[in-house]
Amino acid sequence: MNYIHNPSSELRRTNRAAVLRILANHGAASRAKICEALNLTPAGLSRIARELIDADLVVEGAVVSTRSGAGRRAGHMEINPNGAFVLGVSITANRRNVALVNAVGEVLEQIDISGVDASDPDKTLSAILAAAKSLANPQRDWGSRLAGAGVSVATTGKVSPHGETSVGVLGWCNVPIGRWLGDQLGLPVTVTSRADSLVQAEFAKSAEAGARIFLINIGLGIGCAWLGADGTGQPAPDLGNVAHIPSPVSDVTCNCGRKGCYQVTGSGIAVVRSLAAIADDAIPPLADLSAPLAAAVRAANGGDSAAKSAFHAAGAELARAIDIACNLLAPDLVYLAGETGRQADFVAGVRDGLARIGATLPPDAMRISDIRTVEAAASAALHSFVFNRDVDLERLKVA
DSSP states (O other), X not given: OOGGGOOOHHHHHHHHHHHHHHHHHHSOEEHHHHHHHHTOOHHHHHHHHHXXXXXXXXXXEEEEOOTTSOOOEEEEEEEOTTSOEEEEEEEOSSOEEEEEEETTXXXXXXXXXXXXXXXXXXXXXXXXXXXXXXXXXTTSTTGGGEEEEEEEEOOSSOOOTTSEEEXXXXXXXXXXXXXXXXXXXXXXXXXXXXXXXXHHHHHHHHGGGTOOEEEEEESSSEEEEEEOSSSSOOOOTTOSOOTTSBOTTOOOBOTTSOBSBHHHHSSHHHHHHHXXXXXXXXXXXXXXXXXXXXXXXXXXXXXXXXXXXXXHHHHHHHHHHHXXXXXXXXXXXEEEEHHHHTOXXXXXXXXXXXXXXXXXXXXXXXXXOOOOHHHHHHHHHHHHHTSSTTOOHHHHHTO
């Protein structure tokens, strides 16, 4: 299709979003590369580029490079770090914080929420709101360039379109996080599970290769996210969650009512159960297990043999679930994330378990996500409110 002969507003917005995604994922790109990637003519790209540059969301420079050594100017475009800003909010078992992030994902300021009873959603959200308002003060330099907020929540459940969700590790039930924060801040807010926001952020780093990514976030429970190579950067909903597949070798009762789910055999729950000698038919509330898991991580990292063994055993068990997911989804990369998923003995257990069962996943295809949750939340906000076909360029022009 030759887009220059179809200059509709809708098509231009779609192409504009595609240009922004390329620049967001790769840092910078020449006009020629963008035209090639999107099947745009130079004239078709020129109008889009002018809109983005006029809004100060994109800047253009010059690159000097030819094989002959005779330099020539070749325009390249990149995201302007100060072209837009978002807030990132992290709500997990052991951390609540708010960060101001620029358009290239750099954290400029961060406020950690402490001294608040995290089991009380009203008090916690009020503290988050106060921090967000401090960072979003309209008198500060970014003014109306603050495009929205992203909230990443440690949940393995569903998040409603309005940002309502439950956070089992904190004892929260059906809390309207997105709607409440959005109303109070006067900003659009997107709420995602920790796994979804992390896989989006990892996709941004791996998109050049068109990678299919399966990410498993393991804290107390297990949250999974799958992102294909369709270029949208959006996780596929409800695809790939291995948490409630039953293991054939366990009789431990899961909170879903079945026996032996990987949610309770290959996770932080399994580690705590092992160390505390909890009976197989007992189902402790998740909120009661957060502190013991944090203690187990500290003990294992400090060399405690019982804790190290518990993490290793849980990782080896989860390897079975990873193998199932790989056989069904054929990912290019598998990421482990979360308090449990990054623990060294757990990772070693996963690798040993995969080797033991002869899994097809190449060793170098399993990686550890080092992106912080608040950064992933901000990345979700950038993709929702800035690198998006509906980005408000007119608002940015007058900022």
